Amino acid sequence: MQQEYNPAEIEASAQQLWEEKKTFRAVEDSTREKYYCLAMFPYPSGQLHMGHVRNYTIGDVISRYQRMQGKNVLQPMGWDAFGLPAENAAIKNKVPPAAWTYDNIDYMRDQLKRLGLGYDWDRELATCTPQYYRWEQWLFTRLFKKGLVYKKTSAVNWCPVDETVLANEQVIDGCCWRCDSQVEKREIPQWFMKITDYAEQLLDDLDQLDGWPEQVRTMQANWIGRSEGLQIQFGISDSDDVLDVYTTRPDTLMGVSYLAVAAEHPLALKAAESNLELQTFIDECRMMETSEEAMETAEKKGVATGLTAIHPVTGEVVPVWAANFVLMGYGTGAVMSVPAHDQRDYEFAKKYDLAINQVIEPTDDADCDLDKAAFTDKGRLVNSQQFDGLTSAESFGAIANFLVEKDKGEKQVNYRLRDWGISRQRYWGTPIPIINCPDCGAVPVPEADLPVQLPEEVIVDGSGSPIKSMPEFYECACPECGKDSIRETDTFDTFFESSWYYARFTCPDNEEAMLDERADHWLPVDQYIGGIEHAVLHLLYARFFHKLMRDEGLVSGDEPFKNLLTQGMVLKDGIKMSKSKGNTVDPQALIDQYGADTARLFTMFAAPPEQSLEWSDKAVEGSSRFLKRLWKTVQDHVELGDVVSLDAESLNDDLKGLRRQTYQTLTKVSDDIGRRHTFNTAIAAIMELMNAVSKVKDTSEQARAVIQEALETTILMLSPITPHISHELWKVLGHDEAIVSVAWPEIDESALVQEKVELMVQVNGKLRSKISVAADTAKDAIEALALEDEHVQKFTEGKEIRKVIVVPGRLINIVVAG
């Protein structure tokens, strides 16, 4: 008697078996090729959302496929557990962030298990545990001693009413998200990591990452933004002050008509003491948001400082302006402005009636009308005294030499990349292991005193981090002189934790060291999978951390992630599904109604992994229907009794055709899963094979043998995607060994041999006919056959045949006149 397809039952039993046998436990084994597959770990927000389902299913499909290829697969899972949402939930629900987080982890772990994901749960870690974060505190103190960490003041968003620092996300249209008051910029001392020391390596090593998408490498290269230019000194009139500016266009130096400094620039602040208009402007700039987007899209404004500067070549005097588009944190906080050859300077000059001096003319027929717009191309220098006639490229060296000789400038490589500000004025994060001594200054916490443990029993009410008002936390003695000191109460940016977790998964149980020799066994990660939204920040910080750890002797490779798959976002109503936008779909209902296999099949089938996937509750039915049909097809087949062994030679054309399709499908699916990661087309091909199987009405012994082969191949091909139903049907087909230990099937080349091929016949590029020819037909014969074809002749009759193009195995295009 046939059994009904009951996902809940077969999924629970397969999962129980995997758990009991510890099927997915990864043990170091030097006799087998290792494969480390990692999907970006989740923030424990409460429930899984569809983005997680997609991310982790992709990882699981790849892991299970590689396992079937005979690799020793490591696939771990953990929790990126520190962060802002826990504090928000704490305020709202009056629960300590730790308790809320641990509850969420318990719930979400269970959800992951119910998806049938093949993780080595023995390696699970959560970044909010001292066992984890102690090691990044340790590394931080090492880097402190190496001089890779420093403190400087930097701007944060400040809500004057709530008296708290706001994340960019908490600033809505320049106002506080909670009290709606106008947000201010405030300069406070913060810790920085010298990622710029590694800028060159981070850029150069992108070349090693040929397993990364080109777009991600491009984005990182642009983010690092290496440029070659000149740092040029302008003297300030009637003063000993100098103003350094950096430019990538020294060829336009002779066209400088003003200099612009940031509103917070020391020169501007000094000038404002006796200039009320300037002071008002500076105060106004203080109301701006700190995000790059806000600054770049804001209306460009400025005020003359009243100061003038001396041009280093001509000695002419140019005005110095304070402008809101010059960023204090970038370069020197000052720029030279050449309105004739920079569009932003041009608009600013038009607005404030500043001079526009042309010094570059086009060398080709490019448009150059300075009444309409700046001319920003490179060209030939004019109105540039001794540099006239040089091209932009030639003038670079000439102007550099001139300035170097006069001690007024030098060549400089600059990076757009800024040092990484890692201080957060928040509670739910890793305490920065520093003690501030009134005599010794900032002193790192000695190794023996680590970890600096974050108190977990706290009340968070939105009025700032609770540890900032806990003397029992911050009162301490200086490790060097013993004097009463204050412990740092800021915490690390949560990107700190996520920058090295991939390495800790190799040895999460080590209580003596951050990493051990197992790191070099498993690293680099062979396949990393995560959202495209992490293309720059997380992936750049993790690459940076890897190099830091390498230079500490903790790992030996240069790069953490060999291959990268950036999955597209799961959208709902056209926008990113996210907790903060409140448009998440709980996949639990999906699993409850259809089972994990349907959820997995649907998410893999709905779109290729790198594209965004628009969620639709309705479209799941088809995947469920397919699995039901597969179930029934196998059951019907098995009910007909035992199957004899296959005699491939004796088959008729139809059965040979089905065998060919079986192995064509296997070829395609192997390539789609193993190389292209286009699971959607792999599934489509499997569906086509199933459609072909169900069309076979032949119940002869050999037909049943061919069907058995097709079904076994289908189930093996599906097993990485829908592991539970595959597990069950493999048994139904008569196998004792669990499918999870069965190898990926081999391709039978002899089944692929094709005697006839169908060729398209075009006339002037339009499809007019199809001809079927033997696979080895010569080109001339094909051409003749095509020209004889009656459908073709209708379009060639009485016309001159100019050319015939034959693309072997594909098509013939006959080009006729008229």
Place this chain on the structure above:
RNA sequence: GCCGGGGUGGCGGAACUGGUAGACGCGCCGGAUUCAAAAUCCGGUUUCUUCGGAAGUGUCGGUUCGAUUCCGACCCUCGGUACCA
């Protein structure tokens, strides 16, 4: 603003190296089954059409025997933009 994607039937998508545009699935339409419905099964489904064909992959233009694919300009949309993760 800047950097990087994407735009193909009613919908999700396929076409991998410039060579059959619309695989596979959803939805819809028709039929079978049923007392009836659900489920299931079979067939159809880009648009227009004088049934010969013609048009068609965001828009406009270019290269080519041939363009969804390559080049140029533009429009729309999504992600990132350094304190959301």
